[in-house]
Structures are given as C-alpha cells and as structure tokens.
Amino acid sequence: MPTTFRAVPSAPMLRRTVTLLALFALLALGPRDATAQRNSTGDAGSIYSRFGIGQLESFASSQSEALGGGGAALWTYNYPTFDNPASLSRQVVVRAVGGFRMQRLTIEDAAGSSSTINSGSLGAVQFGLPILQDRFGLGFSFTPYSRVNYQVQTRGELITDPLQQDTTAYRISYEGAGGLQELSAGAGYRVTDALSLGLSADMIFGIIEDGRRTIFESSAFTETNLTTSTQTRGVTATGGALYTLSNVFREQDDLNVGLSIRLPTKLDADRSRTLGESLDRDTLAADLSGDIDLPWSLRSGLSYRTDNRWTATVNARYEPWSQFDSDFGFPGFDPDGASQMNDRLRLSGGLEVVPAGDDQLAPYLQRVAYRLGGYYDQAYVAPSDDLSLRTIAVTGGLGLPTAFPGTHLDINFQVGTRGSAEDDFVRDLFVGFSATLNMGERWFRKRKLR
Template sequence: MHASGIPRLLLTVVGLAVGLVGTTVPAQAQSNGEGTIYSRFGVGSLVEFSSSQSDAMGGGGYALRSLNYNPDANPALWSDQVFTRLSGSAAYRSITAEDNQGNSGRLTSGNVQAIQFNFPLYERSLGVGLSFQPYSRSNYSGTRSGRTEVPVNGTRPEVPFETEFSGSGGLHRLRGGLGYRVNDMLSVGASADVLFGVLESQRRTTWADPALRNVVVSDGAQLFGVTSTLGSHLALADVFAEDDAFSIGASVTLPANLSGERYRTLDEDLARDTLSTERGDVTLPWKGRLGLSYQPNARWTFVVDGAFDPWSTFSSDFSAGASETAPARFPAGGTETLADRWRLSTGAEVVPAGGDQLAGYFAQAAYRFGGYAEQLYVRPDQETTLYEFAVTAGISLPTSLSGTRIDLNTVAGTRGTTTDALVRDRFFGVSLHVNFGERWFQRRKLR
C-alpha cells in the first residue's frame, strides 16, 4: 500500500508517537551525539562568564577588583573604572560524550563568549557597564533505531525506523547598569538584564519502507523578559598583613519572568504545518553570588567564590506536553527534571614583576589557574545528581598600549555519569580575549 493511501491523520499520529518516544530514549542510543545531551533540559546549558581574568581563575571573581577588566557578575565592581574599556571574547570547545556501552560522539564548535563595554562617568567613583553574552545554549543530537507496527490493509506489520532527535538555540542576555563607590570601602551597583532567545528541538523519523513518508516534528519556544541584578563590594586594607587587600563581593539576580510563545510543527517532505501554538510565561529562579578576594602583595591574588540558583522553583504556564510519558520540548523534560544548582570555584593569579614597570616582558605577564565544582540543575531521572568538574588556566599578555591586554585561557573537565543509562561528557576548550582600554573624555588643562 502506498503512503498516499494512508490517512494523513494516521501519519501524523504515528510520526508524533515515534518522534516523542525519541526524546526519552536512554543515552546509550546516542552513537552520534553532539554537544551535551543535558542541554535538552530546562533552558539549556547555563553559561558562566564575568571577565577573562576570572574565567582563568575558576570562573567566579565576584569580589575581584581590576582596572584592566570589565567584571560582569557584580555591577558594584564597575565603580572602579579609569579607562573606557571594550572587551571581546571568542572560544573553541571540543566535547566527547560516552555512555556505559562504549558509544561515543564528539562536537567541536566555536562561538563568541561575550562583548563588554565599560566607561567611567566619574573616575573611580561612578561607572557604566554594558554587556552582551549567551545566558544558555541548547546543542545536542542523537539517534534511536527500532521497529513499530503500522496498520496496512487490516494487518499490523512491524516496520523498521530511525529517529534522530536534536536541539538548538538558547537564551541571550543584554545587561546595562551603574556601579557607584560610596566611600573607600563600600561600592554598590545595579543593572537591568534583558533575556531573549529561541529554544527548539526536532525529531526526524525515517522509515525503512520508502512507501512511508518521513516525518519531522519540531517543538520550539520564543521567550523574552527582563530582570535585574544588585551588587555590593566591601574593600578592606591591612587585614592580615601590612599593605594587603581583602575584598568581599556579593550580587543577587532577581527572578526573571519570561513571556513567549511555544509552537509545534509537522514537516512532511517540504511542507510544514503548524500543529499548535501556545502563549505563556516562564519564571526563572533568582541567583545569589558570594566571593572573597585576597591580595597579600602586588604579585599574588587569590579568589574563592560560590553561587546558588534554586531551579527547583522554576515554573511555567505552558502545558506539560503531548502526554505524561512524552513531554514537549519546553519546558524540556518537564519541571520535575530540574534541581537546585550550586557552584564553587577558586583560583589564583601571579604577576612575577609585581609593581615593577621595568621588569622583563614575561615577568609583567599574569599567570592564572583555578578550578570549579558544580552541581548541575538538571536531574533526568529525579534520582541521579549530576556534577561538573573542571580546571582552568590562562596567561595575560601586556601590550604597548597602556590598559590593553590579550588573554589566552583554557579549560578541561568532565560532566555527568555513565550510570543509570546516562552519559559522561569530557570537554576541552581554549578562548582568546582582547581587552582594550583607553582614557576618554579627559579635560585639557590650560597653563
């Protein structure tokens, strides 16, 4: 029987059923996975980036004062600006995913990490911060093969099929705000954060019988919302030794209410039909950050940082999905797959020259290293807790332009587990950062 003889409704039902089952297959079916399969849940893999300096020191730096960088995680640090500063970052990352049966997949990708622009309204007193960077990324792909019964002329023969499920997109964050130095010890800051983006997943079912049409089911969500971040910074001197510097930094990002539309489409060959659309709101949790920074002298800097996001409070107006056993792409996996997230990081920086401006070139370079441990906010089976561990390192090279540095960072780590039909990701990445700084808006002094 030719596919054209099968009612369109039957094709739709079979395609949806097989495609939706593909979203819940065990991880061992992913022989050609891309990115991380854990980005299928929630709003994707969350992105952490404050500055290229903190990126090489474990990724925190919530209390890390610097005249050469635009720290983004704590707006109170923008009060220290002297230079008008523009920073750009690009990263390359390789991820290898493997399950407990030896199946593996690999992805190599490059992307822009962040673009940041800062300038002082009043030098070392009131500063402006602007930035654009990813908030989350969804990037995965896997396949599942099987057989299913298809009604034909009163019989139900089993027909082999292959379902490829994939995801793409993510949320972006546009941030702008002010940092103000109250006195020599205390700084405060605030920013407005705009979140927007598209999250989409796709399930492509290919039949071994050429008489059956291949079906592509796509689920997506377009979201937009506004939140804000409040920060503070306390700077102390001569705490443990003469001429040392000890800082405490904290910031809180308020819950974000995102409004948007979720859609589902069905593709058959070149035709795309919209099966359903739905408008609703999604509420992302608040996020708290706390950091410590210590500089015993001009050569060394040490940081310890922590962050917490209660993702178990995530909520959504969107319906659960097509069925209880096969939820729709967004909320991906359903809210029951989300857990509270925490992250601990630490790092150090050494500048061999200290404050000696006449030292050799590599003595004036900054050498950084660190690491972090994170409990992921996804919990696919509600029982297994997933973790991510990584080490970081970097070098910061001075240039002939005062206030401008070029940084090269690297990261290597692991994420997830191969137990309970899950996968373990091993990742390695390098990133290049250009931090340009120059004095603007200076008044000329008449003699």
Template structure:
C-alpha cells in the first residue's frame, strides 16, 4: 500500500511503523518476513547495464496483548539499513613504458540492524499513545580489490570495516473518530517520531596482497579508530479511513533531515576532513487502497476473505550526487490470504519502480521486489472457568 502504515489499525497485525497502535492487539502475534529483490542498473557514462539479485530477512516480531484492545507490548527485529553493491572500473597504468591494464573492484556489504521493545496504550475512547526503545547495531565492510590482467602484480586488497552501535527511541500517537459517514467506519490520524541516534563507531582498515592482509595502525598507534555517528530524527504522519472491514484507504508522508547528519569518520557521501557532503533531506509520500470482498463474513470462500492491496510512493533519496536529487517512483501491490487457523495469514507483496536518472553522471536503477510474510496469532493467557 505504498508503505502507508502510520495510521493503519489492526487487531491481528502488529504495526511496526507506530508503537501507539500496539494497543490494538487482540491476539498474541508472531510474524516473520523475507524479501527477494532484483535491481538493473544503467550507467549514463558508459551506457552499460548490470543486474543483481539478493534476498534478505525483512522482520521478526512478537506482539502480546496485556489487555486486549487497550494495552500491548511488542518485541521486534528488522534491518535498519543495508549496504550491498559491487562495481568495477577498468583502467591502466604505465610500467617501464608498457601499459598494464587492471580492474578496480569495489564491494560493500553489511548494514545496521534494529532491535525494538515497547508498549502501546489506549487512553480514553479515541486516543492511543506508544513508545519503544530501539537498539541499533551492526557493521559495514567496504572492500577494494585491484586485479592486473597480466598477473605481473599480485592482487591488492584494502578493506575498511566499521562497527556501529547505539540506542534511540520512537514515540507515537493516534486519534480515531468513528461513525462519520456510516455506522461502522473510522478515520484515524497518526504520527510517529524516531529520535536522533548517537552511535559509537569503531573502524579497522587492512591492506595487503591476495588473501594476506595486515591491519593498518591509526596515527596514535592503535589498531582501530574510534568515532561517533549521529543519525537524524525521522518524522512520519498518516491518515487512514476504514469502511467496515471491506475497504480502507491510507496516505503517509515521512521526513528525515539528513542534511544535518554528522560523523567524525568518513562515510559514504560524507567526509568531515575534506568537507564532502552529498547528503540531503529525505522525503517520502505514499498511499494505497485495500479491499476485502467478504468483509466480516467468515463463512465466505478464501478468495472473498482475502485482502487485495495496491498503492504507490515517491521518494527523494538522502544522496544528492552532483547536486542532483535521486528520486524513486514505485508501484506496490499484494494479497493477504487467510488460513484456517484463527489469526493466521500469508501476505504476498510486489514492488516495481525506478530510482535515479541515466542522464549526466547518474545511474538509473529499475528494481523488482517480492515479499512473503507469515503471520500467526492465537489467544494467550485465557483464564479457564470450571463449574
């Protein structure tokens, strides 16, 4: 649904976009998701294209209603950022009058993971509030390999591993008005804020030939360089309108001021030593629509009880190389299929879009992403009565 989730309320799903909505939980819910993405990149300078495919675990979470429909807690694990690329540059150098061609290979892998734990509560009949503590941790490895065609020189490798860790928090709120146009509709307006995160960083650089690499010492003689990285806040707002259980529409907007990013260590697009700063504010707007033909009728067939979704979004990326914004436009769609088990659903999603431009010095990506999420829910902590 175009990633429009800030105001989506559900008694069977746990909404990781807004901790305030965790109070809606009626069942103890476990969810696991995976994704597979294919990206085709076109280089404007060389007019060449390449294709890459990668899969990943998208999320794991456990939601427990302490007071069904009023108070719920959630524990969630999900990726916060990803680094996954490979690029090659062909060049040559002069060796005793002869040209020695070589390939400069650059690879990146890793990323940050997010572990969250929090609570959502319903206050009164229309207000919901929530908060979570979020631990960010992980590492990023950048590898540069130089391969000479004639094998006169050994392959040289330089690797830079940066380990990051820190903690932040997310706050959320939602307000719902019911029975506006019909007796069973609801309009929800919601917002969430992820506070800035100060991360401790440690970087190790190794240099060597082939598989033998030695750790380079920092100017102070240590084997690693310590620093700090500050990730800016993220603000999300959304609105959702639900008509019974048959259809709903949602609209979301998010803002991340990456122009205020700060780091004592050089990172991609940012170097405090040289003054390089290619980061810009990130803005995303998205929306979507869902229809469930059977609505509340549990006796209908599986296709009538399935939920069908479609949406789209536009995003201004956080990198602005050559002073040009990198824009992403995408369409999303999917289906949620119920299971015979109460609270169990299988969600299939597809995302198709483009990122960037093949003009000037930029690269244009065309991407296809498929997701599969398994949701299981059952009622726990039920007090048995014996007559």
C-alpha cells in the first residue's frame, strides 16, 4: 500500500503556544497603554526622549539585540528576525517571542549633579509561522517604534499677592509618556537557495503625551496637570532581500548580505490639549488634525556564520530625518521655524559563539550562545544645534537553552552613554537588561497513515 502523509496539528503544543502568545500580547498591550499615566508613580527614562517623536527603538530579535541591534543580514532557524522580512522565508518551526526590559539610567549635568532613574517596560511580541518549511514563512511583530518617557522638575517661588507680598513655593514636573508602536505582518519567500525576498506591511501608531504638572506647597492653590496628547496612526511597507553565499571561505560557512527599505510614512495625527487627571480631563480648545511625515529607512548588513558555532554581523541603518515634516510642533521641531532634526545613522556589530555548535548532547554551558556587540547611534533629533546627540553602547547576552526543545531564554544587557554633560545638556549613562522568552515548536507534523 502506498504511504500517505497528513499534516495534523500537535494539539497540546498548539494550545500552549497560543496561550503564551495571548499572554504576551495582553502584557504588551495593557501596560503600554498605561504608560501615559505611569510617570506619576515614578517610572521614567531619558530626558532626551522628550524631543521629536521620542527615543527610537530598535528590536529585530533578541539575538540581534545582543549583537548590537541590527538584523538586516542576520537569520537563524532559532529567531524570527524582523529587520528584513526576507528572513521570514527561513523558518522551520513556529516561534513565539516575548520579553521585557529594565533600565537603570544615571543622568549627569554640567554642574556635576546626577540623578538615577530605574524603569521597566515590556519589549516585543513576535510570531513566526513557516508555511513551507525553509522556503515560505509569515511573521507578525508588535514592537516599540519610539518611546517617550521622562520626568524632570523645577522649583520656584511665586508671589501670590503683590499687595500683601504673600508667596508660596511651587514645583513644576515636566512629564512625558507613551510613544509609537509598530505592528507588522510580513512574508518572506526563498526564491532560490541563495536569495530570499520579503515584504511586510507595517502599521505605526501610538500616543505621545507631554505633560506639565504644577504643584503648590500651599493647599490654597490647586494642582494643574496640562497634557498635550498627540495620537497617530499610519501604514507603510518594508521590502527586503537576503542573499546567502555558502562555503565562501571554508566548508560549512555562509556569508549573508541583507538589505531592506522601508517607505516613507504619512501618519494621520490628532492633537488635543487637556487639563486634569486621566479620568477627569477638560479638553482645552478643539482637537487639531494633521499629518506627520516619517522618512524612509534603509537597513543593510552582513553576517558570517561558520560551523554553526561562530556568527559575526555588522549592520547599518540610515534614515533621513532631516526630511521629517509635521503639522504639529514637537520639542526640537517647529513646523514654522527652526528644526534640530538630523539624519540618523546607526552602526552596529557583534559576535556570537555557541561552543557546542549543533551538538545537542554537549554539556549545558557549551550549548549556551554567548554574544557580544555594540552600536553607535547618531540621534535623529537634538535639543539644540550645539549638541550632536550620539549614543554609544556595548551589548551582550546569553542565549540559554531550556528543558523544552526549541525554546530559549535570552538574557541581554547593554551599557552605554548618550549625550554630553556640557552647558545645559546632560549625559545619560545607562545599564539595561532584558529577558526574552523564545518558544519554538512544530505545529504541523506529518503523520504516517496506512
């Protein structure tokens, strides 16, 4: 009798994956929406996130995060990588990824004063689905695009009654929250063994809130919380190509060249100004509507892998933010006047070693992936023409195999500095950790029937 095969889902695995994925989605969506209120309870980040549309985020995969953050040419079967949708073609198992990040930020100014702020946020949620194993795959990703998260305050004294010379002390807390998110759905197809092409549709949306809370020492005066809220949404597309050269320098090595381009994006935006707390806000004047034009983005990279032990990658990202335009003003951008928007250049590189290579029976520590990298990021916006805002950081991490086959826990770190403690500027010194759970399993098995 002929042998036939039928694809059937592995029900327990499917349920577990879907449950975990839903949990990640809930965790990611819920607290992100709550970010707008979080500052008042003490979670804040860099004051530089006040400028432009916030501090831009880069997360292609937890592997690439540890290798400096670029992933245009980085692909493995263990990680869906979303910097380049072409890499989605190279998947063999269903993967669900979710994680969170912590950061300890020390801010120093020119006077030598410093402040330390801790913050935490949920990271990306990603889902990779191979349709044709190692040939055609889909990917879905929900990642932060930018983040606004700052809290800084000033103090003063106000003459409240010129006649009687009454005074009261006050404090103004400048608070920013929110940011843009990116929801992508992509597909990659391996045209030949060497060449993959991919395309993704990317929705960019979110709310940016800049607030100013004025608090008085005297109870005779009412605290006011003035918030400017900009709500945006728009769609763009990313196309990418990934070309692999095998056995370039030795047997069992491959050299990958990746390139992806994201189209310029026009975001529809509504801006409102409110006074009061979250559930009891008075809207000041009518909401304004307008557009925000984000520039195109070019990502390119090289990666080299040998023996499934060593992986090296270098990446570059270029975004001409000098072309940024908006009907609304943002700190660092005045639609009718001066702008401190610059072209963004991000360079990164990293090295990974898995001592055991493909040997799944090797001792545990030899199956761990050890990663080290770094990046340089020329920011797209600066507080002043006098400051070119750059971030330099060292990254690294461990890819820890778990007892569940195909599932990894990635613990990454990054240590870096941003800005300069000169004049009115500050220097950020940050230490960040992230934990990302990467689950992989086969949803469809070929069962032999007689």
